[in-house]
Amino acid sequence: MAVRKIPTEGGTWLSRWEPEDPDFWQKTGKPLAWRTLWVTTFSLTLSFIVWFMVSAIVVRLPNIGFNFTTTQLFWLTAMPGLAGGMLRIVWTFLPPVLGTRHLITFSTLLLLIPVLGWSYAIANPATPYWVLLLLAFLAGVGGGNFSGFMPSTSYFFPKRLQGTALGIQAGIGNFGVSVVQFLTPWVVGFALFGSSLVGLGEPQTYSKGEVSKAIWLHNAAEVWILFILLAAVLAWAFLRSVPVRANFREQFDIFRDKHTWVMTSLYIATFGSFSGLSAVFGLLIKQLYGKFDGAPDPLAYAFLGPLVGSVLRVIFGPIADRVGGARLTQLSTLGMLLSALALSFFLTPDSLAEFPYFVASMLALFFFAGIGNASTFKQMPMIFEPRKAGGVIGWTAAVAAFGPFGFSTLIAAIIAQTGSPTAFFYGLAVFYLINAGLNWHFYTRRGAEKPC
Structure with missing residues (x-):
């Protein structure tokens, strides 16, 4: 890594950071790198909680007096994804501009708004x-944080450990999806203790x-306030910023490299599937199987998919460091292809007897997406030099x-037109096949x- 000495700004910026130097890593780099990983991972987990908080709330809204159509409910789950994608584009370029300490602290505090x-x-x-649409959009701040947090962490670790570090951070961060869907x-x-303090002591009637019965649905959001404040304090107290600096214009060079676009497609296939399925899993259960006695x-099942995907991401980060990311990505894309085809048989159910097979097929999709989430983040630091790798x-x-x-x-549009989401998953299978071919051609085959 090219390192240039810069002035220390209030104790924020480190004057030297050379993780590829074994002596520097053992004596200086390793403790700070792992401390940074754990602090940022805590904040990232809360970010995912806020990002997917809406998907855990919307399935209850019709039962407490909100009169929305199926399409309106799907749009509420869609808005955090729209915002998360847009904000991630901005957050992508912030780590070399703001530095880890400022970026993590202030991004965490922004979670208080939604x-x-x-x-x-x-x-x-x-x-x-x-x-509610606006608030759902603002929940996307949690999704945007990912593109600032992960590159920041990648700067701290040598290449040989980046699969492990990024797998741990992203995997545990992804647990936030399961946490919010399980705990809600x-x-x-x-009634929470703090409800009366912020004027939210009255329950809603769930029918x-x-x-x-009485429920306190506002607790689904309110319960995270103190955790967010704690995470912001920890970030400011314990994080520092490495001397990797670049302005916005300098970082645009990643778009001239074709491998940026290949890896973008692969990560859409893996994490795009993980996040997309996490958002709709609960509503799909309600729409497809809610009509039966x-x-x-x-919500008794929706948390399982993100849980499986998150666990696999943590487990396969170190495995990717040992066997290489490309091989695992090949396994991931082919596994998702077969899982999507299997799922298509259980999207027009005639009875609840088909429900276990629906859940099993969905969990298989999450399983292979989790592997791919880990392996692609091993590939990128191997394909690009550190600053570019962070940007990509x-x-x-x-x-x-x-x-x-x-x-x-x-899915909402296809259900409205055909009455079933089957066509969507057929299209998804074709996309997985295309990505399996891309990964094989550029990264896996001999020659x-x-x-990687």
């Missing part, structure tokens, strides 16, 4: 739909059929973050241009 907004909006069923049904069941609770990681993550928006809007 959290507080949803806390108040949910409490009143008369809240206009456009307000529990935390809305009682489903003949069942009626004894229908399953969507941020950019590919930005485009793939449109997954919730793309999946939600396309590949960039074996």
Whole structure:
């Protein structure tokens, strides 16, 4: 890594950072790198929680007095994805401009805006739909953070450990999706201590059929406020910034490299699928299987997919360091192809007997997407030099973050036209096949241009 000495700004900027130097790494770099990883991972987990908070809330809105159509509900789950993708494009270029310490601290504090907004909006069923759309869009700040956090972490580690470090950070961060979907049904069941402090002490009435009970749905957002404040304090206290600097114009050189675009497509296939399926899993269960007697609770299953994908991302980060990312990406794309085709058989169910097969096929998609999420982040630091690798990681993550928006809007449109999302998953299978071919040609086959 090319390093140039720069002035220290209030203790924020390090004057030297050479992780590829074994002596420097053991004596100086390693402790700070791992400390940075754990602090930023905590903030990233909260970012994913806020990003997917809306998907955990919308399935309950019709039961507390909000009268929205199926399309309107899918659009609410789509907006965080739209915003996350747009904001990731901006956040991609911020690490060499702001530095890790400032970027993580202030990005974490921004999460308070959608959290507080949803806390108040949910409490009143008369809240206009456009307000909820705006708040759903603002929840995309959590998705945008990823493209600033991951490149920042990549600067701190030598190439031989970047698969492990980025796999841990992204994998644990992705757990935020499961955390919010798993905890929401529990935390809305009682009044939080802080509710009375912020004027949110009154519960809503939840009605489903003949069942009626009190719930505190605003807790789904409010519960994260203190955790966000803690994460911001930890970031400011313990993080520093490495001397990797570049302005916005200098970073645009990544777009002249064809491998930027190949890796973008591969990451759309892997993380785009993970994020998109995470956003729609619960609503798909509700729409496809909610019509049957004894229908399953969507949130009792929706957290399982993100959980599987997150665990696999953590596990396969170190494996990618040992066997190479390209081989695992090949496994990932082919596995997702077969899983999407299997899923297509259970999208027009005749009874609940098909539900276990639907869930199994969805979990298989998450399984292989999790492998690909880890392996692609091993490939990028091997293909590009450090500063470019950080930019490409941020950019590919930005485009793939449109997954919730793309999946939600396309599925809603296809269901409206055909009554089933089957055509969407056929198209997804074709996309996976194309990406398997790209990865094989450029990175996996004997004599590949960039074996990695």
